[in-house]
């Protein structure tokens with residue numbers, strides 16, 4: 001006969017915090033006192049359905065368990081024992097979390113069914129109920145409390161609410177890369193609603209170049225007495241959080257993206273609404289390379305471009321940071337993807353990332369080739385700006401949509417409405433920050449990017465790394481048109 005064990009408890013922590021620990025199928029050796037050591041077999045991710053964790057209990061028993069389901073919306077996972085030195089047979093367990101309605105607490109339900117050899121029913125039911133579930137409830141409570149204590153400065157080794165020494169790259173005068181200067185600084189403690197982050201990888205975006213040149217002074221005012229700091233995104237670990245922040249604890253791996261520059265530094269406090277937790281499968285450098293660019297690719301293809309099977313899509317700078325992601329994702333959606341790049345080497349990389357037809361041009365001549373290849377583009381994804389202005393209009397098909405998302409070649413000459421009327425064209429000038437203006441939107445967009453990476457809709461891009469102090473060299477290289485994929489700074 002199948003045995004059944006059911007236990008539940010309430011944990012005094014928000015559901016996101018409890019789920020962040022439990023959804024990681026290999027976290028239990030960090031918090032459950034019965035587990036001596038655990039690993040995921042075969043280099044799989046620890047939140048990949050189907051992965052197997054192989055672990056040793058402190059009493060010497062060994063168990064292999066497989067993750068059967070993982071539902072981030074329902075906060076529910078199921079797993080089973082594949083092999084064990086304990087006589088637990090056909091063991092299948094389910095963990096379910098629900099938010100407690102009166103307060104920021106979590107209801108945790110843990111149940112399982114299993115068979116045992118005759119005569120061992122009671123003993124094994126007790127082992128599972130007390131040794132695994134009840135002990136696990138207490139251990140996780142202590143684990144979460146340890147994180148909170150570190151944040152509050154009680155007994156932990158983490159820094160408390162004091163300024164933290166850091167390095168940063170400042171700009172006192174708009175201009176070329178030579179205006180970027182690294183210096184020592186102090187990172188203020190987090191204020192109410194803020195998270196202080198030890199940054200381990202910082203994403204470089206072409207927007208940083210516009211800001212450095214002084215093209216968007218309202219976004220980054222600079223002067224000799226009040227230097228500006230570039231950078232919109234980074235990834236790393238939480239040092240501490242200010243009052244009124246829930247969902248993040250010291251030591252959490254996170255990434256952020258926000259509309260106020262300041263990321264070119266080692267330690268930074270940012271509003272908690274800009275911050276997302278990172279899944280185990282996405283390392284810091286990949287997060288910094290992908291967060292802003294991947295979310296951009298997502299809104300361009302799904303919201304603005306409505307790209308689907310058969311869409312004729314023209315992607316400029318197809319081997320660049322955004323370009324490679326757009327090309328591969330669009331191809332997976334069934335689009336006909338045409339890209340422009342400035343060299344044969346870039347053409348090869350763009351092809352490897354799903355760009356079916358590559359036009360190699362350094363001087364922005366592509367309209368004839370696009371018309372010849374597919375009769376005109378339904379959607380143009382254009383980060384080139386002014387130098388491609390006339391060719392974009394000529395490359396578009398009837399009712400085509402020109403999405404102007406950047407201006408690497410120079411600010412776009414204003415477009416008179418009459419320029420659109422001949423082919424009933426439309427024109428958009430989007431900015432990523434308007435697609436992630438709430439924490440819920442950001443979390444959902446980030447989740448879509450990590451899922452696209454896991455599902456192979458986007459490929460991990462090439463990443464070029466520079467030390468934080470070498471930010472000027474990184475900018476010189478980005479502006480040289482020689483880079484492919486993403487550039488990051490490593491503090």
Ligand SMILES: NC(=O)c1ccc[n+]([C@@H]2O[C@H](COP(=O)([O-])OP(=O)(O)OC[C@H]3O[C@@H](n4cnc5c(N)ncnc54)[C@H](OP(=O)(O)O)[C@@H]3O)[C@@H](O)[C@H]2O)c1
Nearest residue numbers: 206317320321322341342383405406407408409431432481
């Ligand atoms: N609005 C938004 O939400 C948003 C978000 C992210 C990015 N963007 C924009 O998307 C574009 C791509 O950004 P990214 O960060 O991924 O950069 P990127 O594409 O990696 O680098 C820029 C690329 O632009 C091309 N380019 C053409 N003419 C250039 C010139 N005169 N100087 C420099 N580069 C030139 C180069 O590719 P080739 O040499 O192959 O032509 C270069 O590699 C940028 O315009 C950026 O501003 C906009």
